[in-house]
Amino acid sequence: MPALRLTRFSSLRAFGHRDFVHVWSGALVSNIGTWMETLALGVFVTTVTGRAEATGGIAALTFLPAVVLSPVGGALADRFDRRVYLAVGTLVQALLAGILTVLAFTGRLSVPAVAVISLLNGCASALSNPAFSALVADIVPPEDLHSAVSLNSAQFNLGRIIGPTLAALVLAAGGPAWALFVNTLSFLAVLVALSRVRSSGRSSSQQREALWPGILRGARVARQDGGIFLAMMGTLAVSALVAPFIGLVPVFAIRVFHQGAAATSLLVAAQGVGAVTAAVMIGPIVEAFGRRRVLEVCLLLIGPMAALYWMAPTLHLAALAIVGLGALYMSTLAGLNTTCQLRAPPDLQARVTSLYSMMLGVGYAGGVWLQGALADRVGVRFVTASSALLLLALVLTQRLLRPRAFDATEAPVSFATAGEPSPAVKLEGGGEF
Template structure:
């Protein structure tokens, strides 16, 4: 999350090559799907890379711990304050430093050794999880403690996320990149199944603090994997200043309409779907369905199953059907989001949450693959930091607005409104995405032809 020329200007097309030794572009993605490609025959070939397998396994353990804490923290906050706004405010506190510092995190990821950045940020996150656990164990936790720790966590994430998203492509060959992204997505969402289930067990046996201590311990797995991966030099030193370096990344994106359209898809999902599906789900379980932690655990775990299935589909999804898949996913998000607004029974809500997660996971997974395939490694940190801002930059304001709306008109009405707004915005975005996707196909063929001729 390759050596490249950082001084390359944004008007240049992404070059192509292998994931470990050069740039890659859309031509490499087409190569991955050629019938004669050895790697295309085995979607799990990516695990043959020792370093990627180490990093992936460490992440799998760490992400399970993260979902354990997510489960426990949501319940702790709803206990401290019976308001949807309280849950959103914690997310807001974490997102503010990301909104401000994420572009600088992207610049840092393109200028410094990404593995070293991750070692620092993962260590900081482990310490913060311990701190929350200690406060809970001592019965001294207050809402302002959660806000402060969320703020510090957001600070670490602002540098962690761009480094992560630009580091793991360095561990695989170019043609294995779609499978690497899909496998990471599947692991992330698979941990949503395991994490809440383990957390509820830990909480029942040892109390709420146990989930936070377990999360802290889980960071040791990813830190250990990073220590076993050989260091890589930074992409290159740049003679330009930070502002100009950052501006090159912005210009690079603005000149690529396909990336802009994918940014838009992520943004509307962040505004209308994620606040309901993630941030406000504990409030929904407790104050709309009137169920306890067990009911919330079922919703989160089964939605994790849906997300896992959506991500797993990406392992075998042909490039030619990606746009159609995104269009279908719009329906798979709109309908269950509306169903959550109408539902009065836990089984129906659990089913709707699973379908919703499948749609979100598969559509954003395809978007992530398309963005990663379209960008040169020299710009990867900056582009992925700005892509992450389509989520983190929008999320705090969206979560506060949606939470406030839910408090004013009720969460059921708010869910129905969100479903309608998402569907309308999605239909407006699709023509742009389809048009720009057709325009990039000749580029892909040209890159492939150029590579084969060399």
């Protein structure tokens, strides 16, 4: 199917590609189930333990494996048929979801069990996510990649809107077991979608490359390319200082506003509304002002918006603020991720994407645990708002010391040899936060 050439709604251009529509739809159904599970387990852990550190710790366990396994997943995804690779990872995640469901139905669900399954699920996700991102880059042309990345974020956040709303209803009607059961079934949608994708997304030349040298080659390209390195450091800073607002939503709703699953669902869904709105609007904005400028503005605004959310005096004002925070968070990560993928050689896209995932996992796992632990000691609002303002200080410092560093995110990229950046893109210092 030829790509749609929309001008007014350029954010939707990726929908003109048949394979992308299949992948997008399957991922949406799965993410609805995932967010049902996330809310159910977040409420369960917060209610049982009453500690922000425990809730943040469980959330961190899902992302912690990305620190080690994302580069491995990226190298493997560049060696095998990405559809088959993703199907295997999806089956593993479905099995883990099924175990949680059985434990819940039999009354044996516990915080230690949730912790172990969350860690294993994080391992499966860390190994699979780079292949998913690389497959998306395979099935849309470069000019529609920003649209695809934004729409991917939109479907993730549509799941964030629909999933928690359904979860709140299911929790009220039947308890967490039924929410976990729905999540288990949702993985079937991914398997059906992958069976209908025509592009294999496999680079046969990379099958001969040993695993560890392949990982190192991807890391070397990411370090030498100024735009990719800047995007990696930006991802690390945002994920550590702002992204913990995602995992700490149950803590904010229950401990600050003294409400339960319904308030948690409201905040999670409100973030999703902001993210989906931004995903639809971001294409024309990028075309009008340029990817570099939009990314820089988002990085400047996301810290103050996060602080505004954490300091909101009422639940409804917090819900309003998290709409804006969700929009900025989606736009920021979409810009950072697109920079990494556009500047990476095609045969290294999965590996570079895996390093992006690793930065996201390192920052989020460390940030959500540390902020949760400090929140138990000095207060939720003070810790989280201070972290958000620290990000603003880092971005302002970066702009002051290296005012042209963001130019690297839009500089033309050419490759002298496959996988090696030409001297034109080996910018001094690589950019840093």
